[in-house]
Amino acid sequence: MATRLQFENNCEVGVFSKLTNAYCLVAIGGSENFYSVFESELADVIPVVKTSIGGTRIIGRLCAGNKNGLLLPHTTTDQELQHLRNSLPDQVVVQRVDERLSALGNCIACNDHVALTHTDLDRETEEMIADVLGVEVFRQTIAGNILVGSYCAFSNRGGLVHPHTSIEDLDELSTLLQVPLVAGTVNRGSEVIAAGMTVNDWTAFCGSDTTATELSVIESVFKLREAQPSAIVDEMRKSLIDTYV
């Protein structure tokens, strides 16, 4: 289900939060409203962690992660790193990356299997991404923009990209990512997709300016309508149990 919310009267929720299948990071805000929305949706399924990165609140754009790991920029302080290590589940590897392009959230877009990165990313960083997040890395651009982390948002079920992406590019990216992609907008025609929304396999959060049309597009491409967190667990259970005694 897609939810509309605001962070301190600003609709760019993807900037102030990071949502994955295993955890959710939320910025420290003036009021608790932002946090409580996430809590009400996710509390019983995944941990919702309040944090800052490098003393800033724009955590969604500074870190990149999936259910396997979390990458933080070199500006993260030791205390923040320790706090995150303590709060997140043990199977999530938290790693600080020494990378010139420190806004990792803008440079890396990933789900649990594939990652798209900024074309100028260091070799070592690319290896670390492959290592920590356990994904296959592709350097790409989206509609001529090198900040792939900003202009697309994708989960394991589908993805939304910059509206000016051509059909050939869409096909190419779709092949790489192995998920259906659609070009669209969020927050009433804003092209910066990942800043306006944050998504995982069963839920999405968008800015409150998002129109009904955009919301329906998001729900259809990310297949959120029938998704329930328990559904995934049930599917896993089906594959795990082969016989009843």
Add this chain to the structure above:
Amino acid sequence: MAWGYILGFNNMFGSSGMAEESGMFRVHQTIGSVLCCKCGIPMQPNAANMCVKCLRSEVDITEGLLKRLVLVHCPECESYLQPPRSWVKLQLESKELLTFCLKKLQKNLNSNKVRLVHAEFIWTEPHSRRVKVKVRVQKEVLNGAILEQSYPVEYVQQEHMCESCSRVQANPDQWVAAVQLRQHVSHRRTFFYLEQLILKHGAAASAIRIKQMEQGIDFFFSNRSHGVKFVEFIGKVAPVRSRHDRQLVSHDPKSNNYNYKYTFSVELSPICREDLICLPPKLAVSLGNIGPIVICTKVTNSIALLDPFTLRHCFLDADQYWRASFKSLLTSRQLVEYIVLDVEVVSSEVTIGGTKYRLADAQIARLSDFGKNDTIFNVKTHLGHLLNPGDYALGYDLYGANSNDMELDKYKGLVLPEAVLIKKSYEEKRQKKRGKPRAWKLKSLEMEVDDKGRVDQDKMLSEYEQFLKDLEENPDMRFNISLYRNKEYQPSEMASVTDGDELPSVPLEELLADLDLSENEDEEDNMTE
């Protein structure tokens, strides 16, 4: 090197970004369609990511623009007010009117950061007092999307008589400035010539009335500056002395507005071409001891004088003349016809001021004496290049003249020549051509003639005829004048018969065609070309 490899690698998938570099394989890009974020219809992505209808419903770029304006119009002269005070004559549905209307909108458009793209008239009834213009504007909205919208602007025409029309209505004869041109001589040759000059240069275009007076012409203007302009024009073409005065007509004590009537009194110098002059001694000395008897050869804004016996020349400009202020001894009325008996050239041909002269000794006799008695004069003349024995010439008869000029008395011991020849006479040949129309015509100014009977019609006609003959004989006089081809002229068969030297006439190339001097021509056309 490695970077180059990666580029190549990425190109296998035809990445759009990398393909910007030249020489690489480019995949054809098809723009996909997105859904309009408001109404959900599929559309091409644009800067606002909303379909045009939604964008237009959201943003009205004509908000804050003027839709209704006032144009002040004068019904008498069909002109529109251009603030603060000038009136321009404009036709309905014309380009100039469109420019005029758009200019009024410009400031408002600029302050709203809206750009004008196209404008055209919407037809309205001519008597509806409305002018409608459809204007198309562009404005940048949201994040870089440019929206174009067209809207109608209505101009309401308010009727208000302009100042000049109201003044004319109040008193049609009202003038503000009057220029009184006078020349104290007994002929009107100068005024004929001035009339042609004024016509050529259109100097009297703004005159509301022209009146012919004795010894001069009066011009009336509705604006002081027109009068000043006219006086300056005259000052450039003739040596004049002028003074100006004004008379208070009305006075508004509250706003301190004073209305005056201005008069300019312009006096032309009485010296004309072909006049015989005796220079005052002081002036003759200051001009380099030029012989006191001189002929005036040309009058423009300075007077050209020629000493016929020594071929020395000098110029007097208006200031110099009016300081000395002498009159001519004999004028062209007093020219007497002579027959040339013998010519002996003394010096070579000299060119002064564009005209050729040659000093010669001539034996001449007055035509009245010729055959009757033996009175022969031996004179020096400057017309050696023109005269041959047997020619007729016109000159001043100083031998028989009784002049009581004050300047002459100042010279003690001056020996006057017996005759001074001025020009060659073509009278004999003219007799043959009498009555035949000329190949060219002149225009004339619309003048009111003072009908008190003092003007002698015959005298005027003969003077005019003389003026036309002068024009034919003097090419440099024609220089400043426009001559028009006479449509009624048929070259006669007799023209092929030549007898001796030709009568000087105006060559056809000098004539301006394309002028219709028919009777149904308006008064306006007479004054302008």
